[in-house]
Amino acid sequence: MLIATLPGDGIGPEVTEQAVRVLKAVTGDLLTFEQGLVGGAAYKAAGHPLPEATLDLARRSDAILFGAVGDPDCDALERHLRPEQAILGLRKALGLFANLRPAKLFPELADASALRPEVAASIDLVIVRETNGDVYFGEKGHRKTADGLREGYDVMSYNEAEVARIARVGFETARARRGKLCSIDKANVLETSQLWRDVVIELSAEYPDIELSHMYVDNAAMQLVRNPGQFDVIVTGNLFGDILSDQASMCAGSIGMLPSATLNSSNQGLYEPIHGSAPDIAGQGKANPLATILSSAMMLRYSLGKPDEADRIEAAVAKALAGGARSPDLGGTMTTAQMGDAVLAAL
Ligand SMILES: NC(=O)C1=CN([C@@H]2O[C@H](COP(=O)(O)OP(=O)(O)OC[C@H]3O[C@@H](n4cnc5c(N)ncnc54)[C@H](O)[C@@H]3O)[C@@H](O)[C@H]2O)C=CC1
Numbered sequence: 001m002l003i004a005t006l007p008g009d010g011i012g013p014e015v016t017e018q019a020v021r022v023l024k025a026v027t028g029d030l031l032t033f034e035q036g037l038v039g040g041a042a043y044k045a046a047g048h049p050l051p052e053a054t055l056d057l058a059r060r061s062d063a064i065l066f067g068a069v070g071d072p073d074c075d076a077l078e079r080h081l082r083p084e085q086a087i088l089g090l091r092k093a094l095g096l097f098a099n100l101r102p103a104k105l106f107p108e109l110a111d112a113s114a115l116r117p118e119v120a121a122s123i124d125l126v127i128v129r130e131t132n133g134d135v136y137f138g139e140k141g142h143r144k145t146a147d148g149l150r151e152g153y154d155v156m157s158y159n160e161a162e163v164a165r166i167a168r169v170g171f172e173t174a175r176a177r178r179g180k181l182c183s184i185d186k187a188n189v190l191e192t193s194q195l196w197r198d199v200v201i202e203l204s205a206e207y208p209d210i211e212l213s214h215m216y217v218d219n220a221a222m223q224l225v226r227n228p229g230q231f232d233v234i235v236t237g238n239l240f241g242d243i244l245s246d247q248a249s250m251c252a253g254s255i256g257m258l259p260s261a262t263l264n265s266s267n268q269g270l271y272e273p274i275h276g277s278a279p280d281i282a283g284q285g286k287a288n289p290l291a292t293i294l295s296s297a298m299m300l301r302y303s304l305g306k307p308d309e310a311d312r313i314e315a316a317v318a319k320a321l322a323g324g325a326r327s328p329d330l331g332g333t334m335t336t337a338q339m340g341d342a343v344l345a346a347l
């Protein structure tokens with residue numbers, strides 16, 4: 001099976017390297033890895049953040065292991081040449097619309113959570129975030145107002161098919177877990193959200209066994225830190241899911257701990273940590289690779305049909321943490337490679 005590895009920028013290559021080591025240890029010679037250029041690294045080498053060769057590799061692969069993109073050197077480029085367009089472009093080109101972001105506290109990390117340990121202990125949820133639409137993909141630009149003021153705009157929209165498609169993933173995910181789905185929107189203000197809520201309610205007729213609730217996103221941000229244990233599965237749009245998942249990560253100890261899978265309708269998937277390229281710590285061996293290692297476990301489970309190997313990796317991460325493995329974000333001093341070593345030793 002072919003795995004496209006797209007390390008990208010900043011800490012992306014550092015964390016991806018550790019995940020590849022773990023994948024190789026668990027799968028022997030089952031997987032073939034082919035590396036592609038993406039993000040700022042691709043722009044600098046080939047003049048585009050998502051070169052055709054990388055897109056072709058991604059299309060040919062059985063699954064994609066993605067690091068992160070984003071480079072301060074590229075922040076002044078025209079929007080379509082910026083590194084971040086690579087991840088948006090891959091999600092769109094491959095129809096990767098269902099971004100699953102599980103957030104669960106490893107008990108050993110209760111002290112690393114920003115929440116009191118007894119509150120943090122309850123977090124065990126999955127954010128199902130739509131990643132093919134919303135304000136990220138709407139018409140955008142700069143214009144002048146009638147008064148001659150500069151104005152930026154980004155159009156937010158979802159059509160009913162897009163909402164139903166992701167809502168179905170939310171209902172199915174809830175059915176495989178504790179049976180609770182919370183749809184998060186801003187229907188009190190946004191028409192996009194009103195349609196979102198209407199469609200989710202219509203679809204709920206097919207899922208009478210699922211306990212459906214709705215919450216405005218501002219309240220959801222508050223409830224996530226007040227009592228994260230109330231959530232089982234959250235389904236939400238691209239923008240709200242992006243923000244709420246970073247918040248959920250800190251409830252679970254660190255942004256360096258949260259993995260993700262982004263699936264299309266044929267279960268091809270892109271697997272990446274939820275964090276970005278972290279230029280503030282890049283090149284220093286300080287990045288926590290566990291989110292990427294846990295993403296590789298999701299890859300084995302969702303795209304490669306290897307649930308036992310996925311379990312093995314997750315158990316090894318738990319064992320490494322129980323044995324005291326801690327990178328700086330978790331209050332320790334271990335380097336990125338030493339964290340990888342600890343997981344390998346625990347396999
Ligand atoms: N999917 C992607 O490729 C994403 C790319 N980005 C891009 O990444 C760049 C940096 O964005 P930021 O807003 O700073 O978000 P970020 O997620 O890269 O970093 C936020 C903070 O978390 C820390 N952090 C992140 N991952 C960590 C890890 N594995 N271990 C320890 N600490 C970690 C960073 O050091 C930083 O202090 C930007 O160019 C942004 O556009 C941001 C989010 C996702």
Ligand SMILES: CC(C)CC(=O)C(=O)O
Binds near residue numbers: 084087088
């Ligand atoms: C760079 C962004 C487009 C992506 C992001 O923040 C995310 O997917 O979490």
Ligand SMILES: [Mg+2]
Binds near residue numbers: 242243246274
């Ligand atoms: Mg994000």
